[in-house]
Amino acid sequence: KAGVTQTPRYLIKTRGQQVTLSCSPISGHRSVSWYQQTPGQGLQFLFEYFSETQRNKGNFPGRFSGRQFSNSRSEMNVSTLELGDSALYLCASSLDNSGGALETQYFGPGTRLLVL
Amino acid sequence: AQSVTQLDSQVPVFEEAPVELRCNYSSSVSVYLFWYVQYPNQGLQLLLKYLSGSTLVKGINGFEAEFNKSQTSFHLRKPSVHISDTAEYFCAVNERGKLIFGQGTTLQVKP
Numbered sequence: 001k002a003g004v005t006q007t008p009r010y011l012i013k014t015r016g017q018q019v020t021l022s023c024s025p026i027s028g029h030r031s032v033s034w035y036q037q038t039p040g041q042g043l044q045f046l047f048e049y050f051s052e053t054q055r056n057k058g059n060f061p062g063r064f065s066g067r068q069f070s071n072s073r074s075e076m077n078v079s080t081l082e083l084g085d086s087a088l089y090l091c092a093s094s095l096d097n098s099g100g101a102l103e104t105q106y107f108g109p110g111t112r113l114l115v116l
Numbered sequence: 117a118q119s120v121t122q123l124d125s126q127v128p129v130f131e132e133a134p135v136e137l138r139c140n141y142s143s144s145v146s147v148y149l150f151w152y153v154q155y156p157n158q159g160l161q162l163l164l165k166y167l168s169g170s171t172l173v174k175g176i177n178g179f180e181a182e183f184n185k186s187q188t189s190f191h192l193r194k195p196s197v198h199i200s201d202t203a204e205y206f207c208a209v210n211e212r213g214k215l216i217f218g219q220g221t222t223l224q225v226k227p
Contacts, residue, residue, distance in 0.1 A: 004159075033214065043206065043217040056214050090159055092215075104150070105215060107160040 001027055004093050004108035012114045018079040021111045025072050025093030031055075032074040033105060034066060037088040046089075049074050050096055078113075086115045118143045118211045122218035130226050131199055137192040137221045139207030148210040149190045151181055154220075155203045163205075166190060177201070197225050 005024045013019050025032050033056075034046040048056040049068035066076040072093075078085055089112075092105035123138040141147055148167050152160040164175025171183040181192045190207060202225045208215040 006159075031213070035215070042219050043208075043215075045214040045216070048213055056212070058214070092160075103210070103213065104162060104165055105210075106162065107152070109159040 004091055004106055006089075006091050006108040006111050008111060009109065010112050010114075012116065013081050014116050015081055015083060017081050018077060019081060019113060020075055020077045021089055021091075021113075023074045023076075023091030023093075023108060025074070025091075026106055029093035029095055029106075030072055031094045031096035031103065032068055032072060033092045033094075034074070034076050035090045035092065036060075037090060037110070038086075043090070046076065081115045083115050086113060088112050118147070118209050118216050120207050120209050120216055120218040122205075122207055122221050124221050125219065126222045126224060128224045128226060129197055132196050134195050135193065135197050135201075135223065137205050137207075137223065139190045139192065139218055141188050141190065141207075141209050143188075143209065143211075149181075149183065150208045150210065150215070151175065151179070151190075151192050152206045152208065153203050154206065160206065163192070197223070199225050199227060201225050 007022045031050045033048040037043045045058040052068045063079045068074045088110045090110045091108045094103040094105045119142040121140045129135045150165045151163040154160050164173045166173050166183045174180045179194050204220045204222050206220050207218045
């Protein structure tokens with residue numbers, strides 16, 4: 001079974017631009033979560049989508065948004081990019097058969113975003 | 117909110133020596149704990165997880181971890197490390213579907 005895939009793998013943008021990142025979950029997985037990884041803040045939860053609905057949200061400004069499609073694929077968007085948005089963005093998927101806390105999340109390789 | 121503390125930011129060790137990476141969590145209620153490994157320029161790979169049952173959990177690549185409720189710890193161990201184990205290791209707790217991570221421990225295996 002193919003793992004979680006993320007595109008693109010690398011991205012360079014300038015301040016003020018917007019960016020869209022894509023994530024395809026493992027086949028059959030219905031939940032998709034997004035995380036931001038930076039050297040200073042570590043790994044932080046952005047949001048989770050299930051059945052095309054945002055089910056859980058972290059502490060990020062409204063510039064960060066996402067969506068999920070009927071095939072469980074997900075996109076996240078960051079508008080008005082700031083230098084501090086430079087990070088590795090990781091997507092994770094889970095089956096979500098038994099409820100959130102018991103689920104194991106499987107991660108993709110990430111998209112590395114550099115904002116200049 | 118739950119929190120996870122990884123007590124060592126870096127752990128240097130010689131090849132074939134044993135290693136322990138320490139992790140403490142804050143919650144006193146039921147917890148679901150995970151260890152992930154991240155190799156350079158890659159995503160996170162699941163090493164092992166504790167959901168319930170036996171407190172000694174075995175994972176991939178010869179790693180194991182012990183869940184200790186009284187000490188709120190979930191330390192990761194390997195009896196003999198290899199150069200290829202050099203990576204960053206993250207302990208995490210699942211809080212209602214979102215993972216809360218520790219700051220990570222860099223394991224540096226020296227020849």
